Amino acid sequence: MARPLFDASQYDWSRPVDSYWESQRDTLPAVTQSALMRDETTEVAIIGGGYCGLSAAYHLARAGIEVCVLEAGPIGWGASGRNGGFCSIGASFLGASELTALFGEAETLSFYRVLVDAVRTVEQLALEESIDIRRQGDGVWTFAHKAKRLRELQSQAQILERIGVACEVVTKAGFEARAFRCDEQYGALFESAGFGLGPLAFCSGLARAAATRGATLHARSLVTSWRREGGTHLLVTASGTVRAKRVIVAGNGWLPEELCPALAGRVMPVLSNINVTRPLSEDELHRQGWKTEAPASNTRAHLAYLRLLPDKRLLFGGRGDTTGTPAGGTAMRALLERRMGKLFPALKDVEITHSWRGFIAATMRLTPAVGELPDDPSVSYAFGCHGNGVAFMTWAGRELAKRIAGTAGGLPAPLRGLPARFPLPSLRLWQLRAILARAWLEDALL
Numbered sequence: 223m224a225r226p227l228f229d230a231s232q233y234d235w236s237r238p239v240d241s242y243w244e245s246q247r248d249t250l251p252a253v254t255q256s257a258l259m260r261d262e263t264t265e266v267a268i269i270g271g272g273y274c275g276l277s278a279a280y281h282l283a284r285a286g287i288e289v290c291v292l293e294a295g296p297i298g299w300g301a302s303g304r305n306g307g308f309c310s311i312g313a314s315f316l317g318a319s320e321l322t323a324l325f326g327e328a329e330t331l332s333f334y335r336v337l338v339d340a341v342r343t344v345e346q347l348a349l350e351e352s353i354d355i356r357r358q359g360d361g362v363w364t365f366a367h368k369a370k371r372l373r374e375l376q377s378q379a380q381i382l383e384r385i386g387v388a389c390e391v392v393t394k395a396g397f398e399a400r401a402f403r404c405d406e407q408y409g410a411l412f413e414s415a416g417f418g419l420g421p422l423a424f425c426s427g428l429a430r431a432a433a434t435r436g437a438t439l440h441a442r443s444l445v446t447s448w449r450r451e452g453g454t455h456l457l458v459t460a461s462g463t464v465r466a467k468r469v470i471v472a473g474n475g476w477l478p479e480e481l482c483p484a485l486a487g488r489v490m491p492v493l494s495n496i497n498v499t500r501p502l503s504e505d506e507l508h509r510q511g512w513k514t515e516a517p518a519s520n521t522r523a524h525l526a527y528l529r530l531l532p533d534k535r536l537l538f539g540g541r542g543d544t545t546g547t548p549a550g551g552t553a554m555r556a557l558l559e560r561r562m563g564k565l566f567p568a569l570k571d572v573e574i575t576h577s578w579r580g581f582i583a584a585t586m587r588l589t590p591a592v593g594e595l596p597d598d599p600s601v602s603y604a605f606g607c608h609g610n611g612v613a614f615m616t617w618a619g620r621e622l623a624k625r626i627a628g629t630a631g632g633l634p635a636p637l638r639g640l641p642a643r644f645p646l647p648s649l650r651l652w653q654l655r656a657i658l659a660r661a662w663l664e665d666a667l668l
């Protein structure tokens with residue numbers, strides 16, 4: 223395989239990442255997931271066993287369509303098993319007013335309807351398939367890190383209210399009274415659609431539901447090559463092959479680029495880091511005035527996202543490094559510790575028990591992409607949810623399944639078609655460094 227963008231350690235599929243969620247694996251539903259050990263034939267083959275691939279598999283199997291998932295690591299190895307567990311409205315780096323300027327009001331509203339539907343899709347799956355997603359909180363907070371950033375939150379609230387999502391914009395004091403005390407907070411937006419969940423719990427439950435409905439799941443089955451043989455696709459792993467009429471590409475930030483040249487250079491994988499503290503004492507929580515289980519993030523370009531977990535640990539996430547080396551991970555862990563201490567002085571120097579990272583996926587147009595290749599409609603794809611894919615990628619997998627089953631409607635403009643390739647794709651890490659430097663300046667000046 224070609225040399226990946228980041229350090230090789232980020233592509234070690236032989237073991238799960240050492241996350242807080244993995245430390246709880248014993249309490250999750252067991253998922254039957256053997257490696258592909260022979261030559262198989264199926265109707266639809268899916269590359270990637272995260273929310274997108276599993277949701278597509280679940281919905282295809284439910285519609286009576288034969289489907290097989292090929293995942294390089296254990297099921298949920300990628301971002302789906304290691305994220306922050308915000309099940310919320312998002313999926314784009316563009317705000318409501320920027321989307322409206324680019325795509326017009328009607329398309330922006332229909333995009334936001336999709337985002338709300340995505341949150342409902344997770345709720346509905348959990349209910350119908352009795353998945354214990356370890357839900358926490360009703361709603362999601364976004365707090366302004368400067369007074370003038372409250373305006374953006376107001377325009378987000380306006381658009382969400384127009385599609386029936388109850389929102390509240392509160393003052394600094396209002397936020398403190400309902401959420402927590404924080405040294406960089408100037409008022410906040412509360413969106414009623416959204417909550418926290420256990421990401422690996424949801425992923426394992428979704429996998430079990432897909433398997434129960436008849437989908438075949440192969441873990442530890444990295445697809446190393448892909449070719450056409452007449453009207454069928456042939457996917458090759460180290461110990462077997464899958465022949466399929468259709469392929470869904472659900473590899474998101476980890477997809478080896480040479481596997482599907484039509485998608486190469488269209489994703490910018492970006493590392494995001496998470497620290498989790500030891501359980502906080504009542505006194506520590508009291509000193510920060512903690513009252514909420516709802517997930518929260520701020521308006522910084524280098525955003526901080528955080529939530530109090532059921533066992534009173536604080537999950538605190540933010541930007542990652544741009545190399546993927548072990549040293550880069552150590553530096554980001556320390557940076558996040560400093561940022562947490564700055565926002566929450568009572569938690570400065572609290573022990574971090576878990577720290578890990580993974581790829582989120584950005585696109586040139588800053589919105590996700592869902593659909594089929596223009597010159598080969600037997601290949602479907604979904605990628606680029608900009609660090610907000612718990613709900614969106616579950617929705618996207620369902621949408622791809624519906625499109626294959628012929629039961630889907632149209633897509634809103636921000637999701638349609640392939641985003642442009644990044645210029646000089648092999649230099650993407652330098653572009654990323656420039657973007658992160660600009661974000662740092664934006665945070666300092668705006």
Ligand SMILES: Cc1cc2nc3c(=O)[nH]c(=O)nc-3n(C[C@H](O)[C@H](O)[C@H](O)COP(=O)(O)OP(=O)(O)OC[C@H]3O[C@@H](n4cnc5c(N)ncnc54)[C@H](O)[C@@H]3O)c2cc1C
Pocket residue numbers: 269270271272273274275292293294295298299300301302303304305306307308309310443444445446472473474475476477478481494495496539578579580581582604605607608609610611612613614615
């Ligand atoms: C640290 C972090 C925190 C995040 N926090 C949040 C959050 O709080 N809320 C939120 O909404 N989103 C969050 N996200 C983003 C969210 O997790 C992702 O958008 C979502 O999980 C993507 O789902 P997916 O199925 O598209 O991709 P993934 O879950 O990444 O799955 C892709 C899978 O494809 C596999 N794969 C790739 N290539 C091959 C191949 N050749 N053969 C076989 N398998 C292959 C990979 O191993 C991987 O498991 C976060 C992401 C990270 C990394």
